Amino acid sequence: MVDIFKKCFDFPDAKFVKASGLYPFFKAMEASFGTTVYYEGKPVVMIGSNNYLGLTSHPKVIQRAKEAIDQLGTGCTGSRCLNGNTVLHDRLEEKLAALVGKEEALVFATGFLTNLGTIGCLADPESDVILSDAENHASIIEGCRLSKAQVVTYRHNDMLDLQNKLKEIPSEKGCLIVTDGVFSMTGDILNLPELVAVKKTFPEARLFLDDAHGLGVLGAKGEGTAGHFGLTKEVDLIMGTFSKSFASIGGFVAGESDVIDYIRHKARAFMFSAAMPPASVATVLGCLEVLEEEPWRLENLRKNIRIIKNGFEKMGLAYLPSDTPIISVFVGDEGKAFTLVKDLFEHGIFVTPVCYPAVPFGQALLRTSYMATHTEKELDKALEVFAKLAPQYGILRNQVEIPKELTHRTQTYSFDALLQGA
Ligand SMILES: Cc1ncc(COP(=O)(O)O)c(C=O)c1O
Structure with missing residues (x-):
């Protein structure tokens, strides 16, 4: 027999980076005021979080969380199915279903568990095929693995490839x-x-949309990607998390009542995991109230995205085209990304690197992201620091070539061509 822990003792990667003093992960925050956070006693401008609407420190949201603790205590101490359900969970499900325009919603303890539980119980090993975008989130990949159904990956956002792969699915199989x-x-x-x-040319195929980063960002009311395109009816299941715009933790899936009821009784990640604590549920309810009462947040978020994109464009930075608060900067070399993150931090800017295996090796990014509550002063500071450091790190467009696959991302075909190909 060999020692199962041997791989841990031999694991060099993190130790090596820590020894170099450049390890950028697990930094412990001491205080947060949304756009400004404190590390090691020092304030820095946060451009590395998913707090898109800036609601983590909103007084009403905090108040709702406190009221929930007073009413229901700090934890649910069990699965919703047994002893952990509360009136707040039920109310939240109603509100979420209304927000995304579906019959019913089901709230899980995290977004990761939502994908794991939902995909894991919907697709069957023998009879179903899952078609999954090559850049889907890790929790989707794990949900697919859990289902044991056949998984076919199609090229990122490439609908012709999706269509070709749909054509190969035998008629007796189901498809998600x-x-x-x-x-x-x-x-x-x-x-x-x-x-x-x-999808319309394959009427039996069903569509599951993970809108973790679309909710509270896209759509006239922040209802997400489906609403943004006016295509809510065409999406069978909409999933979201509360760990981004909704300033909490937890997740949900919404769709037709019968489908949600099936998931409620079949998803083991739902049935056998404790309910979200009352304060976390009330936080999301508070966020939904604010989303309705303060539409300026969505407008401001969009304005801030424009300010940053204009700034990056003007300085000639190698950033990836984006119309969302996630605006990534191409760095390439992993070591350079870590050094740059440290340098940005020392200049008062918090940002996170994205490196292998989240992206292909040698294609490291800095994932910058913005909030509705960033002030122009904070954004100007971030732009100033980038303008100062970018040339010395060689991350201007005239210094580094962004791989084509990162810039030509949305394949566009004519609808007619797609329909003819079906
Ligand atoms: C697209 C996507 N789906 C699902 C999740 C998982 O959500 P959570 O972190 O809330 O569990 C994430 C989290 O980063 C995500 O980005």
Whole structure:
């Protein structure tokens, strides 16, 4: 027998980076005021979080969380199915279903568990095929693995490839198309209109949309990617998390009542995991109230995205095209990305690197992301620091070539061509 822990003792990667003093992960925050956070006693401008609407420190949201603790205590101490359900969970499900325009919603303890539980119980090993975008989130990949169904990956946002792969599915099989609405590392928006055109030619295929980064960002009311395109009816299941715009933790899936009821009784990640704590549920309810009462947040978020994109464009930075708050900068070399992150931090800017295996080796990015509550002063500071450091790190467009696959992201075909190909 060999020691199962041997791989741990031999694991060099993190130790090596820590020894170099450049390890950028697990930094412990001491205080947060949304756009400004404190590390090691020092304030820095946060451009590395998913707090898109800036609601983590909103007084009403905090108040709702406190009221929930007073009413229901700090934890649910069990599964919703048994002893852990509360009136707040039920109310939240109603509100979420209304927000995304579906019959019913089901709230899980995290977004990861939502994907694991939902995809894991919907697709069957023998009879179903899952078609999954190549850049889907890790929790989708794990949900696919859990289901043990055949998984076919199609090229990122490439609807012709999706169509070709759909054609290969035997007629006796079921099919679930699974995709992010906004892709988490690069901020690309799903080409939903073309996906829907393709799907219409395979009427039995079902579509599951993970809108973790689209909710509270896209759509007239922040209802997400499907609403943004006016295609809510064409999406069978919409999934979201509360760990981004909704300032909490937890997740949900919404769709037709019968389908949600099946998931409620079959998803083991739901049935056998404790309920979200009352304060976390009330936080999301508070966020939904604020989303309705303060539409300026969505407008401001969009304005801030424009300010940053204009700034990056003017300085000639090698950033990836995006219309969402996620605007990634291409660095390439992993070591250079870590050094740059440290340098940015020392200049008062918090940002996170994205490196292998989240992206291909040698294609490291800095994932910058913005909030509705960033002030122009904070954004100007971030732009100033980037303008100062970018030339010395060689991350201007005239210094580094962004791989084509990162810039030509949304394949566009004519609907007619897609329909003829079906
Ligand atoms: C696209 C996507 N789906 C699902 C998840 C998982 O959600 P959570 O972190 O809330 O569990 C994430 C989190 O990063 C995500 O980006």
